[in-house]
Amino acid sequence: xxxxxxxxxxxxxxxxxxxxxxxxASQSISSYLNWYQQKAGKAPKLVIYAAYSLQSxxxxxxxxxxxxxxxxxxxxSLQPEDFATYYCQQSYSTPLTFGGGTKVEIK
Amino acid sequence: EVQLVESGGGLVQPGRSLRLSxxxxxxxxGDYAMTWVxxxxxxxxxxxxxxxxxxxxxxxxxxxxxxxxxxxxxxxxKSIAYLQMNSLKTEDTxxxxxxxxxxxxxxxxxxxxGQGTLVTVSS
Numbered sequence: 001x002x003x004x005x006x007x008x009x010x011x012x013x014x015x016x017x018x019x020x021x022x023x024x025a026s027q028s029i030s031s032y033l034n035w036y037q038q039k040a041g042k043a044p045k046l047v048i049y050a051a052y053s054l055q056s057x058x059x060x061x062x063x064x065x066x067x068x069x070x071x072x073x074x075x076x077s078l079q080p081e082d083f084a085t086y087y088c089q090q091s092y093s094t095p096l097t098f099g100g101g102t103k104v105e106i107k
Numbered sequence: 108e109v110q111l112v113e114s115g116g117g118l119v120q121p122g123r124s125l126r127l128s129x130x131x132x133x134x135x136x137g138d139y140a141m142t143w144v145x146x147x148x149x150x151x152x153x154x155x156x157x158x159x160x161x162x163x164x165x166x167x168x169x170x171x172x173x174x175x176x177x178x179x180x181x182x183x184x185k186s187i188a189y190l191q192m193n194s195l196k197t198e199d200t201x202x203x204x205x206x207x208x209x210x211x212x213x214x215x216x217x218x219x220x221g222q223g224t225l226v227t228v229s230s
Contacts, residue, residue: 001171034216036152043204043220044144044152050214087152091215094168096142098152 002026002090006099012107019075021102023088028068032092035064035073038101039084047086048073078104109133109219111205116224119195127190129205129221136186137161140208142217143179143190145201153201155179157208158188173199195228202226 003026013019023033031051036044046055048064051071061076075082083106088099115127129141140163143155156169158179167179178191188205202225206217 031213032215036217038152043223044217045220046216046218049216049218053214055218089152089154089217094157095170096154096157098154101151 001095002029002093002097004088004090004097004099006086006088006102008102009100010103010105012105013078014107015078015080017078017107019078019082019104021073021086021088021104023066023071023073023099025069025071025090025092029090029092031067032090033064033066033071034089034091035062036087036089037082037084038087044087075104109207111207111219111221113203113205113221113224116203116226118227118229120230121195121197121228123195124191124193125195125226126192127203127205127224127226129188129190131186131188131207134207136181137183140210141179141181141188142206142208143188144204144206144217144220145199146204146223147198147201150201155190155203192226195226197228200226200228 005024033051035048038044047058052064063074065072085101085103110132112130140159142157158167176194180189202223204223205221207219209218
């Protein structure tokens, strides 16, 4: 199975900050990497798919990058509605595994 | 508008069975794979399994933690996906989400999620 490791597990940031979350796969997954946002008590929502493609309706301040084993999600200017937990997921091969999550909290 | 609605969750004793349903609307259900993802209280997301569309043989894959106990099926005529859970354990306690799985060139993702249904396994 492919293991996905996210870092950090949590971070505190202020509105307007630039935030970066990283995700590492235990083997190459090409660009089969997705990012999801989950707010408390809600279902996850797709933000970025195929490593860098912005899901329809997601704000352009979200950017994904990387390929192979190392990936990054960047929020260019953090907004109040962005405080949530973010998960990466590899979709290269089953089982489709998720990272452990990164909780973005208000500083 | 794509909608996925899970149902069938509840309290069940260890060792018993439960069947979850995911009713889809707003898209051609038979054209898509469907997955189940779960989230234990206060924990992260765990992929449970997938059922592919008939065009891809309707095959299934499962996480090791549920293989042999859980079965995913689909009824394309009703636009419903099912998760049959047998021999339930306390560690199966979680919110269960169904998702629409979309695949394209160099892309594969869970692009729509239901609201989830809570399964509690306890005596």
